[in-house]
Every structure is written in C-alpha cells, then in structure tokens.
Amino acid sequence: MPATAITTSVAVMLIGVVLDYFIPDQVFVYVTSVALVGALWTWAMMVVAHLGYRRAVARGEAAPVRFRMPGAPYSNWLVLIFLGMVAILLGTEESTRVAIYVAPIWFAILGLGYFFTRRAKLQPAQ
Numbered sequence: 617m618p619a620t621a622i623t624t625s626v627a628v629m630l631i632g633v634v635l636d637y638f639i640p641d642q643v644f645v646y647v648t649s650v651a652l653v654g655a656l657w658t659w660a661m662m663v664v665a666h667l668g669y670r671r672a673v674a675r676g677e678a679a680p681v682r683f684r685m686p687g688a689p690y691s692n693w694l695v696l697i698f699l700g701m702v703a704i705l706l707g708t709e710e711s712t713r714v715a716i717y718v719a720p721i722w723f724a725i726l727g728l729g730y731f732f733t734r735r736a737k738l739q740p741a742q
Contacts, residue, residue, distance in 0.1 A: 635647075645712060646711075646715070646718075649715035650715045650718050650722065652702075652712075653703070653706070653716070653718075653722075659699060660699050663692050663695050666692055667692050670688060670692075703716075
C-alpha cells in the first residue's frame, strides 16, 4: 500500500500549504505543537509498555533482559509525570493550545484508518 501512504502524506502536507497561505505567522507553531503531541503520545506509550513488561516479568510471563532501565519503575512514573506537565503547559499557551484540540481529531482519524485497513485484511478474498 505505498500508494495509499504517499497519497495520505501528500494530503496532509497540502493542509500545511493551505494553512501557510491563510495563517503564515502561526502555522509553524501550530504544526510543531501538533507534532509535539504525537511525540508525547509515542513516548508515553513506550513508558506504559515498559511498565506492562515489568509486570509480566514479575509474574513470570516474560523473560527478563540484561539491560535494565535505570531507576525503574520510579523513573517510568517520573517520565509520565514530566510528559503530563508538558501537555498541560502546551494547553496553557494560546498559540500552542490548538494542538490539544487537533490531537483527538488526529487520533480518531488514525483509529478509523487502522479499523478500516484491519477490517479489510481480516475479510476473506473474494
């Protein structure tokens, strides 16, 4: 499905071009703020997955690895608190608050895309 991915990327980039035409002074802050929300989400999911992994190791359901995260599980919680504080700060500034509004819409679009592509893969070929 490279064509679908390329087409989707071009469509999203086109949104950036349109925004740059209408609000050139704010578009950089908007785009970087939305990207920051994606990065916050990604890092938060990695930390949550690590917490789940540690619980699985403690129950004997997963094999432990030699490299351990320094300070875990306390460092996991510190990272999550830090990411939460960054998200709160993102919402306090008027110019970056747009990311808080756009993020749920973006995640819903991604979820729908996943649902429909997953459903298409699960249906038998006709």
